[in-house]
Amino acid sequence: MILPKERDPRLVTIRRGGTLTDEHHHLLALWAATCAEHVLPLFESVRAEDLRPRQAIASVRAWVRGEIKMMEARAAGGHAMAAARDLRGAARYAAYAAGQAAVVAHVAAHALGAAAYAIKAAQAAAPAGERERVRLRECQWQRDQLPDAIRELVLDDQQARNALCWFVFS
Numbered sequence: 422m423i424l425p426k427e428r429d430p431r432l433v434t435i436r437r438g439g440t441l442t443d444e445h446h447h448l449l450a451l452w453a454a455t456c457a458e459h460v461l462p463l464f465e466s467v468r469a470e471d472l473r474p475r476q477a478i479a480s481v482r483a484w485v486r487g488e489i490k491m492m493e494a495r496a497a498g499g500h501a502m503a504a505a506r507d508l509r510g511a512a513r514y515a516a517y518a519a520g521q522a523a524v525v526a527h528v529a530a531h532a533l534g535a536a537a538y539a540i541k542a543a544q545a546a547a548p549a550g551e552r553e554r555v556r557l558r559e560c561q562w563q564r565d566q567l568p569d570a571i572r573e574l575v576l577d578d579q580q581a582r583n584a585l586c587w588f589v590f591s
Contacts, residue, residue, distance in 0.1 A: 498523030
C-alpha cells in the first residue's frame with residue numbers, strides 16, 4: 422500500500438478538508454498520467470490487445486477536462502489494475518502505474534503511486550546490471566515533467582513516502 426496512515430492535507434482537496442486546489446489536483450493527475458504513459462509500451466508489448474491501461478490513462482485526462490465523472494476515472498483505474506493481476510515484472514508494474522494514475526481523480530495521493538510503479542516497470546525491464554541506473558534515469562525524467570506549481574509538493578511527498586514506495590525516489 423502506497424498511502425500513508427496519516428494523510429498529508431496538501432494532498433487532500435479543499436472540499437474534503439485539505440488544502441489541495443482543483444487546479445493542483447488536475448496537475449497531479451496529468452503528471453501521473455504522463456508517468457504511466459511513459460512505461461505503457463512495457464505492458465502493451467505483452468498484451469497489445471488489452472486496452473484497459475491505455476483507457477485508464479485516457480480517462481484521467483478526460484476527468485481533468487471535465488468530460489467524465491470522478492467515479493468513471495476511478496473505475497477505469499480498477500480495470501487497469503485488473504489487467505495486471507496475472508502478469509509479472511515490467512508489464513504488471515506498467516498496468517498498475519496506469520491504474521494508479523486513473524484513481525488520482527478520486528485520491529490525489531495516488532499520483533505518487535503511478536510514478537513509483539512506473540519506475541518499478543522501467544527497472545524490471547532493464548538488464549540486472551542496469552536497474553539502478555534506469556531507476557535514477559526514470560526518476561529524473563519524471564521530475565523533469567513536473568509542473569512548477571506542484572514541484573515542491575511532489576518532491577516533499579516523495580521524500581515522505583519513499584519507504585512506502587520501495588525507495589524508488591531516493
